[in-house]
Amino acid sequence: MGIKERKARQKAELRKKILKSARSLARKNGWEAVTTRKLAEKVEYSTTVIYEHFGNKDQLLLLLREEGFERIQQAVEKALDPSLPPKKQLVEAGLASWKFAREKPEYYQVMFNLGGIHCPSDEESKGLQKAASVVYRILAQAGVADSESTFMNWWALVHGFIALDMNGQMPFSSEKMERLLKESLERLMTRL
Structure with a gap:
């Protein structure tokens, strides 16, 4: 391996280390604690x-x-589970989003400006569009006529529950919040 390749590999490794350190600091102390000085240290x-x-x-x-x-x-x-009907898949998609937010709160917070962080963006996130496309695809399979309105209802439920849980604004345990989310999503699906 040449010097150029080694330097490129070292640069990529350091970049990953910085990103991992930022996530680690945010998970441990919140995003407000993540500064370039602390990352450098x-x-x-x-x-x-x-x-x-x-x-x-x-x-x-x-x-x-x-x-x-x-x-x-x-x-x-x-x-x-592609063998399930689309309405059940929408419930699964909501619960998978919940699980992701519970397991990776440092990502979810920066994705949606929660937990004291503000991630500025001049353009709509391509990643957000791709993530939403999964739910839109299921809505199309379900034959939902007004997919945009249905998506917004689905999204308001899922993100609302996650944000309330992350901000500690509900007097319930996370387990009860997850159960309530599932019940709410199931009720929404009966209206489709």
Whole structure:
């Protein structure tokens, strides 16, 4: 392996280490605690290295946001059982989103500006569009005429439950919240 290839590999590895450190700091202390100085300390480099790799903190957040959308899309697709009717798949998709948010809150927070983070974006996220396309595809299979309105109802339920749970605004356990989400999604599906 030549010097050029080795340097490129080392740069990619350091970039991954920085992203992993940002997620780790956010998971442990919240996104407000993630600063370029703390990231530099964690990866044992100067803040200049962070800026060389990402430009600024906003660019790092945007990258993590898109990565989060890719991961939630994969989690939802993996959870779907194609042998089930589309309405049941929509319930499964909602529960898979819930599970993803519970297991990877640091991603979900940066994806949707929760937990004290604001991830600026001038354009609509391509990752969000791809993740939403999974649900739109199921709605099409179900023969739903007004898929946009139905998607927004589905999304309001799922994201609302997740945001309330993440913000600690409900007097229920996460297990009860998940059960209530499932019941609410099932009721929505009976109206299709």
